[in-house]
Amino acid sequence: MATLAPTFPWVKGAKDDYRTCPVLTLKVDMHAERLIIANAVMAVLTLTIGGIAALLIALTRWQTFHLLDATWFYRLLTLHGIDMLIAWMVFFEIAGLHFGSTVLLNARHAAPKLAWLGFILMTIGGLTANVVVLFDPRNTVAYTAYMPLKASPVFYLSYILFAVGALIAVATFFINIVVAKREKRFEGSMPLVAFGFMTAAILATYTLLQGAAAIVPAFLWSMGVISSFDPGIYRNFFWGFGHPAQQVNLAAMISIWYSLAQITVGIRPVNEKFSRLAFVLYLFFINLGAAHHLLGDPGLSFAWKAVNTSYAMYLAVLGSMMHAFSIPAAMEVALRAKGYRKGLFGWLRNAPWKEPGFSALVISIVIFGWVGGVTGVVIGTEQINMLVHNTMRLPGHFHATVVSGTTTAFMGLTYYLIPLIFRKELKLKKWAVWQPYIFGGGMLLLSLGMITSGLQGVSRRNWDITFAGVVPGTVELTLAIFGIGAILAVIGGIMFVTVVFVSVLTGPRTEANKLLLVSGDGNPVLESTKLTDHMMEDKQNQPRGAFVLVFAFLVWFAVYYFTNWWLLGRTWFIR
Amino acid sequence: MLAPEQNWWKPMDRLEKTWLTVALVWCIFLTIMMPLWYFQGKQNVPTETYRTTPQQYAVTVNEFVAKYQIGEESINGIPFPVVAPPAGSDVYIRASAWQWYPILQLEKGKEYRLHLSSMDYNHGFSLQPVNINLQVLPGYDYVATITPTSSGDFTIVCNEYCYLGHHTMVGKIIVK
Numbered sequence: 001m002a003t004l005a006p007t008f009p010w011v012k013g014a015k016d017d018y019r020t021c022p023v024l025t026l027k028v029d030m031h032a033e034r035l036i037i038a039n040a041v042m043a044v045l046t047l048t049i050g051g052i053a054a055l056l057i058a059l060t061r062w063q064t065f066h067l068l069d070a071t072w073f074y075r076l077l078t079l080h081g082i083d084m085l086i087a088w089m090v091f092f093e094i095a096g097l098h099f100g101s102t103v104l105l106n107a108r109h110a111a112p113k114l115a116w117l118g119f120i121l122m123t124i125g126g127l128t129a130n131v132v133v134l135f136d137p138r139n140t141v142a143y144t145a146y147m148p149l150k151a152s153p154v155f156y157l158s159y160i161l162f163a164v165g166a167l168i169a170v171a172t173f174f175i176n177i178v179v180a181k182r183e184k185r186f187e188g189s190m191p192l193v194a195f196g197f198m199t200a201a202i203l204a205t206y207t208l209l210q211g212a213a214a215i216v217p218a219f220l221w222s223m224g225v226i227s228s229f230d231p232g233i234y235r236n237f238f239w240g241f242g243h244p245a246q247q248v249n250l251a252a253m254i255s256i257w258y259s260l261a262q263i264t265v266g267i268r269p270v271n272e273k274f275s276r277l278a279f280v281l282y283l284f285f286i287n288l289g290a291a292h293h294l295l296g297d298p299g300l301s302f303a304w305k306a307v308n309t310s311y312a313m314y315l316a317v318l319g320s321m322m323h324a325f326s327i328p329a330a331m332e333v334a335l336r337a338k339g340y341r342k343g344l345f346g347w348l349r350n351a352p353w354k355e356p357g358f359s360a361l362v363i364s365i366v367i368f369g370w371v372g373g374v375t376g377v378v379i380g381t382e383q384i385n386m387l388v389h390n391t392m393r394l395p396g397h398f399h400a401t402v403v404s405g406t407t408t409a410f411m412g413l414t415y416y417l418i419p420l421i422f423r424k425e426l427k428l429k430k431w432a433v434w435q436p437y438i439f440g441g442g443m444l445l446l447s448l449g450m451i452t453s454g455l456q457g458v459s460r461r462n463w464d465i466t467f468a469g470v471v472p473g474t475v476e477l478t479l480a481i482f483g484i485g486a487i488l489a490v491i492g493g494i495m496f497v498t499v500v501f502v503s504v505l506t507g508p509r510t511e512a513n514k515l516l517l518v519s520g521d522g523n524p525v526l527e528s529t530k531l532t533d534h535m536m537e538d539k540q541n542q543p544r545g546a547f548v549l550v551f552a553f554l555v556w557f558a559v560y561y562f563t564n565w566w567l568l569g570r571t572w573f574i575r
Numbered sequence: 576m577l578a579p580e581q582n583w584w585k586p587m588d589r590l591e592k593t594w595l596t597v598a599l600v601w602c603i604f605l606t607i608m609m610p611l612w613y614f615q616g617k618q619n620v621p622t623e624t625y626r627t628t629p630q631q632y633a634v635t636v637n638e639f640v641a642k643y644q645i646g647e648e649s650i651n652g653i654p655f656p657v658v659a660p661p662a663g664s665d666v667y668i669r670a671s672a673w674q675w676y677p678i679l680q681l682e683k684g685k686e687y688r689l690h691l692s693s694m695d696y697n698h699g700f701s702l703q704p705v706n707i708n709l710q711v712l713p714g715y716d717y718v719a720t721i722t723p724t725s726s727g728d729f730t731i732v733c734n735e736y737c738y739l740g741h742h743t744m745v746g747k748i749i750v751k
């Protein structure tokens with residue numbers, strides 16, 4: 001076995017430190033392993049705090065319980081936004097970047113010290129944000145902190161620390177890739193999953209820089225260094241960061257979709273070119289998405305809004321629609337090649353539904369696409385946005401994307417990281433089998449409850465909507481659907497956290513000896529390399545079922561889209 | 576996850592090509608819908624905007640109220656002037672933490688130039704139950720040309736978080 005080059009290129013004679021994963025046959029650099037573990041642990045911790053806040057704010061918005069008082073509601077809403085959307089997502093993605101730039105490339109971590117510096121800054125930033133939101137009422141400004149709502153300087157500082165930390169961590173991703181390429185750790189193109197992570201990393205870089213353009217002036221303003229800053233420009237910069245940040249989540253999620261599909265059913269991408277092209281579309285077109293959050297803002301022209309929200313965006317939507325076909329299609333081909341060829345959907349009936357990575361993958365794809373994607377495009381339509389802006393339909397949309405979609409996928413992958421990276425046996429396997437269904441089912445209800453409440457005019461971020469006395473009686477029903485969904489989702493969340501911590505904290509360290517967690521001893525990742533061109537092209541193995549599914553999706557998309565135009569046409573005339 | 580075969584630049588097959596084409600056509604259609612509605616539809620997002628300052632806007636609102644006030648009504652125990660401006664005129668609403676001031680009385684089927692601006696934070700103009708939602712910012716005088724097509728009492732909810740009293744920020748438009 002060839003030895004790896006020294007891990008610290010600047011320390012002469014330093015020893016290399018790696019192990020070979022017996023399951024994936026890939027080299028795992030120990031620095032990378034420790035970094036992945038640290039970031040993943042922080043991710044799950046922040047998910048836990050955010051989840052406690054989630055339960056409490058959900059039981060407040062469910063009018064029947066109306067649990068918290070207004071001050072605590074807004075405080076925990078702020079905390080929930082920060083811990084979930086920023087901390088949980090970014091920590092997990094950084095873990096993914098360290099994984100993608102080392103293990104997947106058979107390479108070493110070339111800058112571990114720098115990566116630890118990033119981790120420490122992110123941790124300090126994240127903890128500080130939690131503390132100052134909980135203990136200083138000035139910082140109850142929601143995670144968006146729209147100027148001229150003024151938080152304390154430490155609040156902005158904690159954002160800046162976190163962002164600088166993340167930027168440093170992302171930089172090590174690029175360093176790793178360059179070093180791996182130069183040391184010829186992999187030949188030719190990088191694997192698709194790593195390519196997807198690279199898309200995420202590139203997006204993350206300019207996302208974080210845009211974020212600085214919003215937060216740094218806000219910080220200076222809170223210190224009294226500058227006397228004012230235009231609130232419209234702040235919103236523009238903030239969403240220049242906030243929206244592309246969602247595409248980072250998207251690119252990371254899709255990379256994980258490809259990974260989970262390979263881990264659980266052994267796919268080989270049907271056409272690498274098609275999939276890579278779809279990632280490239282994100283890179284080019286998604287950066288204009290800031291407009292989505294400004295469609296109802298003063299001072300911007302129709303042309304600016306329409307071009308930014310559409311031209312660019314629909315090509316990014318095209319990217320997603322391509323993945324939405326290529327992943328199920330690859331799964332279908334792989335399953336058909338195993339002999340499950342009956343009818344259009346025989347392959348689905350024979351899929352490993354008990355394998356948590358598989359169920360998490362399917363739930364993630366289905367809710368992300370059918371609920372999150374469709375509602376997203378509709379909300380992002382310039383005129384229709386007027387019906388939706390800041391109503392409950394908004395959190396309804398993003399709990400279908402970033403939660404049902406991204407979070408479920410992250411959870412699914414975590415189950416495999418435990419044996420492969422933490423090198424601990426996965427405990428409570430039965431829980432893990434059920435967890436994606438409970439979390440996903442709950443989230444689906446929660447999203448639908450939010451969306452239908454929003455359709456009736458219920459606004460987001462509002463402690464007591466009955467105050468205005470305008471909501472119709474049916475809101476009680478839709479809020480109950482939302483509330484029941486929230487409780488289920490929280491149960492699913494608790495199950496996830498319990499499985500992770502019980503597995504990680506108990507039992508001895510053992511080298512994994514198989515890949516699948518519950519459905520047999522097979523190793524789909526290695527089997528996938530045996531899928532020949534011939535099998536891929538076999539007439540019997542063509543992804544006809546997936547093809548039918550995407551067309552059904554398109555029909556639903558069109559129905560929802562036109563219904564919204566119809567709704568818009570019924571309201572007051574306005575221009 | 577593993578490295579791809581060396582030559583992955585292959586032509587797409589029939590199903591992929593078909594889906595790519597259909598999806599592209601759909602995306603183009605989505606794009607065209609917006610300008611189409613812009614020219615043909617009756618509901619478009621207002622774009623007319625002027626720079627202002629909270630002080631200046633407050634003066635304008637006070638003059639407006641003094642000129643057209645017809646009565647007084649209270650919301651949550653606080654009295655607000657009811658203002659009935661003539662059809663076709665410029666009408667004003669002032670957002671501040673946590674009030675929509677004043678109460679407007681409009682006529683169904685008549686057009687008004689509705690000005691919106693904030694004295695302090697971001698606020699969200701959310702007219703219920705017709706469900707029209709716009710962002711209100713300090714320093715921007717946002718003009719929406721509206722025609723009420725239904726009559727009755729309409730409530731303005733604030734749907735942009737504007738600090739702790741946010742949910743108490745309620746206003747009213749009466750359409751006769």
Ligand code: HEM
Nearest residue numbers: 054057058081084085142143395403460461462486489490
């Ligand atoms: C157990 C699961 C969860 C439940 C029950 C839940 C529930 C809620 C509720 C009730 C709100 C407030 C809606 C409003 O009043 O406007 C909310 C807001 C939000 N949630 Fe969640 N959530 C969950 C998980 C997540 C996760 C995993 C993420 C991110 C990855 C997330 C991101 C957000 C964001 C960004 C907001 C908006 C905060 C704001 O408006 O300032 N949530 N959630």
Ligand SMILES: [Cu+2]
Nearest residue numbers: 698733737744
């Ligand atoms: Cu307000």
Ligand SMILES: [Cu+2]
Nearest residue numbers: 733735737741
């Ligand atoms: Cu408000």
